[in-house]
Amino acid sequence: MLSISTPALVFPALSVLMLAYTNKFIAISKRVRALHASHKANPSKNLKAQIAVMAKRMTYIQNMQITALCGFSANLISIACILLGFMTIAMALFIIGLVLVLCSLMICIIEIYNSTKVMTLLLLDDIDDFK
Numbered sequence: 481m482l483s484i485s486t487p488a489l490v491f492p493a494l495s496v497l498m499l500a501y502t503n504k505f506i507a508i509s510k511r512v513r514a515l516h517a518s519h520k521a522n523p524s525k526n527l528k529a530q531i532a533v534m535a536k537r538m539t540y541i542q543n544m545q546i547t548a549l550c551g552f553s554a555n556l557i558s559i560a561c562i563l564l565g566f567m568t569i570a571m572a573l574f575i576i577g578l579v580l581v582l583c584s585l586m587i588c589i590i591e592i593y594n595s596t597k598v599m600t601l602l603l604l605d606d607i608d609d610f611k
Contacts, residue, residue: 482571484562487555494552494581501548501588505541508534526601533598540591544584551580 512534519527554577561570 482558482562482567482574484559487559487562487570487574487577490552490555490577490581494548494555497548497581497584498545498552501541501545504591505538505545508538508541512538526604530598530601533594533601537591537594537598540587540594544587544591547580547587548584551577551584553577554580 512531515527515531515534518524519531554573558570558573558577561567561573
């Protein structure tokens with residue numbers, strides 16, 4: 481049986497998760513602005529490639545946020561269903577919420593993998609400077 485405390489336990493984790501995603505988005509946004517300014521001042525294929533990867537990462541973060549928020553919403557609605565006595569619906573919504581948060585974390589793994597691509601491009605650019 482699902483008690484109200486079970487979905488309520490998810491609230492702190494989701495808040496921290498959304499904070500982490502938002503901070504990641506802000507950091508990448510600042511980096512994209514800096515890369516864009518550098519590219520405008522001194523056009524480079526490497527900078528353009530870095531901007532493309534960063535844009536893809538921002539899309540991943542947006543999808544991470546949306547799926548996490550949908551999971552959070554499902555969790556909230558499951559609490560309301562528990563309070564109203566709709567236990568079967570509450571259980572289904574709680575499970576859906578967990579799956580959505582899991583999807584968000586899986587997208588996060590993909591985004592982390594893509595973050596190394598930008599670092600690789602930076603290192604390749606540095607190697608060219610030393611030749």
